[in-house]
Amino acid sequence: MSVxxxxxxxLSSLIAVVLMGFPIGFSLAxxxxxxxxxxxxxxxxxxxMLRLYVVFADYILIAIxxxxxxxxxxxxxxVATRLYDTMYVLLGRLRGGLAIATxxxxxxxxxxTGVVGATVVxxxxxxxxxxxxxxxxxxxxxxxxxxxxxxxxxxxxxxLILVYAPVANVSVGALLIGAFIPGLVLAGLYVxxxxxxxxxxxxxxxxxxxxxxxVTIFQKTKMFLTSVFPVCLLILAVLGSIFFGLAAPTEAAAxxxxxxxxxxxxxxxxxxxxxxxxxxxxxxxxxxxxxxVIGASFFTSVFMRLGCGKVVESLVLGLxxxxxxxxxxxxxxxxxxxxxxxxxxxxxxxxxxxSPIAITLxxxxxxFAIMNIVVLQTSFLTPPFAYTIFYLKGIAPEEVTLAxxxxxxxxxxxxxxxxxxxxxxxPQIIMFAPKAAGLI
Amino acid sequence: MVALxxxxxxxxxxxxxxxxxxxxxxxxxxxxxxxxxxxxxxxxQPTQWSFDATYFLxxxxxxxxxxxxxxxxxxxxxxxxxxxxxxxxxxxxxxIFIVTLFYLCWFQIFRVMLPHLQNSWALKERSMTGFMPPxxxxxxxxxxxxxxxxxxxxxxxxxxxxxxxxxEEPR
Amino acid sequence: GEKAAEQPGAxxxxxxxxxxxxxxxxxxxxxLHQMAEDMAKRVEQMSGGNFKIDVLPAGAVVGGLEVLDxxxxxxxxxxxxxxxYWMSKHPSAPFFASIPMSLxxxxxxxxxxxxxxxxxxxxxxxxxxxxxxxxxGGVTHPELLAHSNxxxxxxxxxxxxxxxxxxxxxxxxxxxxxxxxxxxxxELYPSLERGILDAxxxxxxxxxxxxxxxxxxxxxxxxxxxxxxxxxxxxxxxxKYDALPEIYKQMLQSAAMATTLWSWTQDIVLGFETFEFxxxxxxxxxxxxxxxxxxxxxxxxxxxxxxxxxxxxxHYTKTWxxxxxxxxxxxxxxxFMIPVR
Ligand code: NA
Ligand code: NA
Numbered sequence: 001m002s003v004x005x006x007x008x009x010x011l012s013s014l015i016a017v018v019l020m021g022f023p024i025g026f027s028l029a030x031x032x033x034x035x036x037x038x039x040x041x042x043x044x045x046x047x048x049m050l051r052l053y054v055v056f057a058d059y060i061l062i063a064i065x066x067x068x069x070x071x072x073x074x075x076x077x078x079v080a081t082r083l084y085d086t087m088y089v090l091l092g093r094l095r096g097g098l099a100i101a102t103x104x105x106x107x108x109x110x111x112x113t114g115v116v117g118a119t120v121v122x123x124x125x126x127x128x129x130x131x132x133x134x135x136x137x138x139x140x141x142x143x144x145x146x147x148x149x150x151x152x153x154x155x156x157x158x159x160l161i162l163v164y165a166p167v168a169n170v171s172v173g174a175l176l177i178g179a180f181i182p183g184l185v186l187a188g189l190y191v192x193x194x195x196x197x198x199x200x201x202x203x204x205x206x207x208x209x210x211x212x213x214x215v216t217i218f219q220k221t222k223m224f225l226t227s228v229f230p231v232c233l234l235i236l237a238v239l240g241s242i243f244f245g246l247a248a249p250t251e252a253a254a255x256x257x258x259x260x261x262x263x264x265x266x267x268x269x270x271x272x273x274x275x276x277x278x279x280x281x282x283x284x285x286x287x288x289x290x291x292x293v294i295g296a297s298f299f300t301s302v303f304m305r306l307g308c309g310k311v312v313e314s315l316v317l318g319l320x321x322x323x324x325x326x327x328x329x330x331x332x333x334x335x336x337x338x339x340x341x342x343x344x345x346x347x348x349x350x351x352x353x354x355s356p357i358a359i360t361l362x363x364x365x366x367x368f369a370i371m372n373i374v375v376l377q378t379s380f381l382t383p384p385f386a387y388t389i390f391y392l393k394g395i396a397p398e399e400v401t402l403a404x405x406x407x408x409x410x411x412x413x414x415x416x417x418x419x420x421x422x423x424x425x426x427p428q429i430i431m432f433a434p435k436a437a438g439l440i
Numbered sequence: 441m442v443a444l445x446x447x448x449x450x451x452x453x454x455x456x457x458x459x460x461x462x463x464x465x466x467x468x469x470x471x472x473x474x475x476x477x478x479x480x481x482x483x484x485q486p487t488q489w490s491f492d493a494t495y496f497l498x499x500x501x502x503x504x505x506x507x508x509x510x511x512x513x514x515x516x517x518x519x520x521x522x523x524x525x526x527x528x529x530x531x532x533x534x535x536i537f538i539v540t541l542f543y544l545c546w547f548q549i550f551r552v553m554l555p556h557l558q559n560s561w562a563l564k565e566r567s568m569t570g571f572m573p574p575x576x577x578x579x580x581x582x583x584x585x586x587x588x589x590x591x592x593x594x595x596x597x598x599x600x601x602x603x604x605x606x607x608e609e610p611r
Numbered sequence: 612g613e614k615a616a617e618q619p620g621a622x623x624x625x626x627x628x629x630x631x632x633x634x635x636x637x638x639x640x641x642x643l644h645q646m647a648e649d650m651a652k653r654v655e656q657m658s659g660g661n662f663k664i665d666v667l668p669a670g671a672v673v674g675g676l677e678v679l680d681x682x683x684x685x686x687x688x689x690x691x692x693x694x695x696y697w698m699s700k701h702p703s704a705p706f707f708a709s710i711p712m713s714l715x716x717x718x719x720x721x722x723x724x725x726x727x728x729x730x731x732x733x734x735x736x737x738x739x740x741x742x743x744x745x746x747x748g749g750v751t752h753p754e755l756l757a758h759s760n761x762x763x764x765x766x767x768x769x770x771x772x773x774x775x776x777x778x779x780x781x782x783x784x785x786x787x788x789x790x791x792x793x794x795x796x797x798e799l800y801p802s803l804e805r806g807i808l809d810a811x812x813x814x815x816x817x818x819x820x821x822x823x824x825x826x827x828x829x830x831x832x833x834x835x836x837x838x839x840x841x842x843x844x845x846x847x848x849x850x851k852y853d854a855l856p857e858i859y860k861q862m863l864q865s866a867a868m869a870t871t872l873w874s875w876t877q878d879i880v881l882g883f884e885t886f887e888f889x890x891x892x893x894x895x896x897x898x899x900x901x902x903x904x905x906x907x908x909x910x911x912x913x914x915x916x917x918x919x920x921x922x923x924x925x926h927y928t929k930t931w932x933x934x935x936x937x938x939x940x941x942x943x944x945x946x947f948m949i950p951v952r
Binding site for chain 1: 459460462463464466467469470471472473474476477481491494495498499501502503505506508509510512514515516517518519521522530533534537540541542544545546548549551552553556578579582586
């Protein structure tokens with residue numbers, strides 16, 4: 001059987017099994033086993049065993065449970081409600097102010113946690129009813145929550161980056177520092193879009209009458225200090241310790257987890273039950289991520305051993321579009337996969353294939369990695385398989401239909417593409433911070 | 441039938457208690473890593489043991505939790521199409537996948553791990569880093585995790601077979 | 612067949628087609644990876660293209676440090692690695708790779724090839740139950756002691772130094788007040804940059820240059836006390852090796868020996884260039900004083916004597932005695948025979 005045919009069969013059977021609802025990690029491992037046994041021999045089981053030992057000893061991946069833990073503790077500390085109340089008071093009187101407040105709260109939350117689901121659910125519960133009360137456009141409100149929530153995976157701390165970096169063989173620190181500014185730029189684009197669209201069509205996000213928000217400057221200051229300030233400290237604890245070279249990313253994640261526990265205590269939300277729940281949920285969430293990483297490492301190992309990687313590489317490099325055309329094709333593939341697959345599956349399947357191609361084409365590996373992560377964000381918003389949409393539909397009021405949400409995410413998806421264009425034209429937006437930190 | 445139900449229950453409970461029990465090691469992991477940073481700056485004396493301790497602790501949390509995560513349906517899957525299928529068709533698919541994909545892979549790992557583990561114990565195999573602690577215990581609990589996962593597979597397959605035959609979820 | 616037989620000196624029996632997969636512990640492009648490529652190319656040319664060895668980098672089939680297990684189980688046919696890594700399985704392993712403050716390149720070569728070294732190496736693999744046949748293959752001149760942000764000249768300079776050093780060298784340094792850290796290779800550059808490390812060793816100058824450590828450190832420190840030489844190896848799956856026709860076995864042996872000489876001389880010549888490069892980047896060169904080096908030697912040998920006694924492993928004891936015996940003979944002989952520089 002030719003390598004081309006094996007490549008085709010391996011990828012298509014994987015997609016078929018995944019779409020038939022079998023867990024992604026088991027599907028990757030299983031398909032790898034079948035093709036490994038058929039075309040290499042039973043000794044592939046040894047490779048899998050060795051991979052297992054290596055994955056569980058991987059120093060960088062250990063940051064995953066730590067970031068997950070940190071996110072869960074923060075989610076339970078009640079800080080999100082405080083943040084949103086502050087934003088509401090500060091921005092409510094602007095046109096579209098509540099939607100802007102939603103995006104800003106999500107952005108701060110994204111910089112403190114790495115869990116998209118938690119952000120969407122929390123914001124959906126807090127801000128959706130408020131926006132409905134003031135007759136905001138339902139698509140706009142839904143879009144703001146979904147897009148804002150997806151920022152959590154781009155702005156560090158980010159599990160996606162932890163999984164991505166070792167696969168692409170680039171520095172985790174550089175990616176964590178490098179993704180921060182693009183994340184803020186994207187948040188800025190969302191805010192700008194909401195402000196402009198609500199200025200043109202005030203009915204989409206009417207301003208709240210000044211009489212409805214009666215809060216003194218003193219109260220505003222106090223609200224600000226007890227909500228935004230502690231979270232900023234937490235962000236500083238994690239990103240600062242990486243940026244200023246105090247700690248390796250895994251250590252920074254542990255410091256963040258410790259800081260989150262201290263913050264929860266500060267908000268009097270630290271109960272034994274919370275810690276117990278956090279430990280158990282951390283274990284299940286991280287075990288899920290690890291299983292996919294393991295399955296994918298089996299899959300890649302067989303895929304590469306059989307020479308399928310070279311087939312894909314020559315196929316993509318042979319596209320008659322030139323350097324940027326090939327890049328756009330790769331991103332298009334990621335976007336299409338994102339409509340059906342979870343981000344982690346995409347990272348594990350696509351990154352080992354695309355990264356060497358991008359390097360061959362002469363793109364900077366750090367830049368390419370962060371661009372891919374920006375593009376991967378779309379997978380959270382593109383139907384039919386989109387986490388943020390599922391979560392939001394799950395908790396949104398009855399009157400908000402799936403159609404509203406689908407309609408609402410479209411402008412934000414387009415804004416993501418605008419950001420991709422922006423970062424392609426001005427790569428220094430991405431490269432500036434890692435260079436300043438001396439990581440590249 | 442009663443015996444089978446008892447076995448299923450025993451496996452579920454076993455996986456649950458072990459996974460939950462070891463999940464609390466996350467606190468020790470946080471403290472270990474934080475201490476390493478303190479030791480480096482406050483005492484200018486990085487520890488020798490922290491590097492290995494880090495993955496020993498995290499692997500205990502994670503590998504022993506894989507079976508339990510399956511039990512609670514925590515392993516990410518795409519249920520777009522299966523949601524629209526008759527439950528019995530879905531169950532048939534799952535049985536086929538568990539046998540051909542899951543067991544084929546993980547039982548083979550189990551098979552080659554046994555002699556490897558024996559050899560590791562015989563050599564008193566050590567880590568290549570830090571103070572070079574013994575590494576055969578680490579390999580042993582990875583093996584335990586694989587066994588727990590295989591056991592959970594039994595529960596999952598019986599569950600789906602029940603649906604396939606009786607047409608309803610087992611209680 | 613027909614045509615070949617007419618040529619004088621040609622092999623009459625056609626050589627069988629053999630295709631092997633070899634994985635290294637190294638990244639593509641490193642001199643260490645090129646050692647394996649060099650050997651494979653020689654074998655392919657010698658066999659007239661009939662014996663092909665595909666050389667893959669670390670991670671292609673298994674991780675870089677899993678090549679021994681993978682070859683032993685037949686997942687891959689052969690590997691290229693550094694025997695010192697197997698210290699996790701057998702205490703003697705570093706003797707066949709690098710011995711701190713001991714065998715230099717010519718000494719190590721002589722000990723391995725002509726004084727029983729490679730036979731002791733095979734004994735080690737047999738003792739750990741590895742299903743491999745292993746031969747020396749590739750050597751580099753001393754490694755660089757460190758890329759450092761602190762000058763390293765006296766014993767005091769090492770006290771409190773945050774230094775990445777694995778294995779025996781790490782153990783020896785711990786007894787001398789060094790704060791020894793172990794970080795994976797990919798974390799070294801950022802750790803030096805941000806002061807998590809003061810100094811690191813990793814490989815020979817040419818490899819260090821490729822890793823860019825000079826961008827984040829001020830000093831280049833010598834001599835290579837921790838690894839006065841660095842021997843590499845080729846390991847073959849036993850059944851696969853035994854099944855080869857005799858002529859292919861000879862080709863592997865000859866090619867591996869040729870690779871050893873090739874890599875050694877390449878490393879030295881490339882080292883010259885790297886020195887010039889570092890000078891052009893205004894790196895400060897420091898050299899540990901002779902007096903301090905002798906103190907290190909005493910410490911290193913004492914540490915080994917103690918460890919050998921403590922482990923009480925017959926092969927470990929036997930190998931260390933062989934090295935010491937060889938050292939004395941070689942030093943006396945060379946001192947007498949080699950003219951002054
Ligand atoms: Na985040
Ligand atoms: Na999607």
